Amino acid sequence: MKRLKRMFLVLFAATLATSLVACSLKKDSGKSKEKTGTTTTTAVMQGAEKYAVVLKTQSSQFWQDMKSGIEIKAKELGVTVDIQSGNTEDDVEGQVQVLENFISTGKYKAIGVAPISDVNLNNAIAEGCKKGIIFVDVDEKIDTKALSALGGSLYSYVATDNKEVGKTGAQELLKQVGKNEIEVAIIEGKAGALSGEQRRDGAKAAFEKAGAKIVDSQPADWDRTKAMDVATNIISAHPNVKAIYCCNDTMAMGVVEAVKKSGKDIKVCGTDGNDDAIKAVADGILAATVAQNPKEVGARALEEMIAAVKKGITANKEIQQIGIKAVLITKDNAKKFLK
Template sequence: MRLAKFFLFSVLMTGGLALAQSQVTIAALMKTTANPYWGAMEQGIRAGAQAGNVNLIVQSVASESDVEPQLNACLNLLQRNPQALVVAAINSVNLLPCLRQANQRNIPVVDLDANLDPAVLQRENIRIAFSISSDNRRAGASAAEYIVAKLGQNFRGKVLVIEGLAGNVTGAARRDGFIERLKQIAPNAQVVATLPGDWDRLKAANITNDVLQRHPDLAAIYCANDTMALGAVEALFAANRGGRVLVVGTDGNSDAIRSIRDGRLSASVAQFPFLVGQRAIENVLRVIRGQPVESRILVPTLVVDKATLEANRDPLLQYLR
């Protein structure tokens, strides 16, 4: 009996040691988690890590303009010897020295939210395991379709586009997708300005106010993220134009959802960052195990307005954070 108990204890201890030794360490580098979009993505990363028994190391930066601090944070994460590196780069070039080191050490790199430009990666001979995001160009197109559906197929009004940070491939894809689709389905609509809001709420509010001075008959605004959309909404209400100008954001973050419920923001193209983060971890674990993974993984989007929220029928709504 004692021998049997000793044997069972030995098996349990050996199994426990093997489990501890096999635990994977993954490093995740975010933009600022003060932005609800990146905060939700971090939640998804943590949920995926917990489900996969991952030893997770997460770092972020204070703002979306901290390009040098983000590079330093990336290099510091490599010193922790992770088995994979998941990054949400501020732009397509700021993390290149870190990614090159990761390649040299055969550490798989995951591009979160398609912030890395494939052309730049090819030119610099840097490899990534895969890129995961929603289809940003399609997200912009969906916003154009929503605006035209609300304002009519013969829509001839004036439209303002507030972009993200200049040089950011994500914001550029959303902007281009919106403008191209708007031209297709409402060729007489007028895009009166397309200006970089740097993902910033106050800057977007100032842009909106300035454009309203020149175009008081503005009909719609498309913003490449929700933070800027909320700034645009604030400027409209301050100018007594709230509710009379259609404003569509992108991301579907928690602040935007509250604003939509309150009848202030018209809609947001939800990108489901929680789902992006969760699936990033699920797929990088496959890479580590040597299993095949698509080089480009797309997460669905959904245009969310007050009617969508009140109906509460779409299964994707469960991933809103």
């Protein structure tokens, strides 16, 4: 009798353990997120379609926000997205290696790319196209003629209208300091980066149209310290400069430091709408920033990849350009953008 009772207890315990394991497996098969270094894998469900995105970097708020927008959209649409980047916006070799690794796995139907320059990923993209991978260009416009010569192609291009961004920033500076032959300067991004060049060109056109004199225009590689040094030299060489347009907020914050040290009243406008820049605008330290919407850019790029896969189209003869609207932030509206 005692033996029978013990056997019953053993069988009951085994059944209970099996049930608990099954429940655990069922719960774990749902949504999960795994982060390793510069990689983010958003695993939404078993068997989900797999996509990848190569960003410039993940060390600045702009790219962190874009990554967040992609992840949110992936969760919403039930797909898996692997996101990686180079270590910095100068890490050309690292970014190429990331893309080559993505392509070599054979796991991805479509890949979004935000190249450091307009040509640095072209060879890898061309190789991926030969394997039937769809590519969507994000933020930095790729030289499509150079890509085509290599046998590569794109499905679409998603970005902010950067010329309009530069124009908007310059016009706001002119509004704040006046248009009567004032001296102005431009702090550019990285030489050869098309997005920065387009912002510079947009600002330059607006300044020239208004009759402002551009006393200097120099790249500072998207870097705060470099921008501070460049601005310090500009202010020293041109003591009558009244306004400086910067092609991103990181550089704008460096320029603000240079202006403060000079003791002069010089208006500075940045670009991107970073949190610290918006606070600086609200506090009256920065004249304005032209806020991009990197979350929306990233989300829309993922939607484009998914649409292309569903349609079975690897490339378009005429690449569709999808512009995401930017917003001018001044002291009048900055508080509503503060987090």
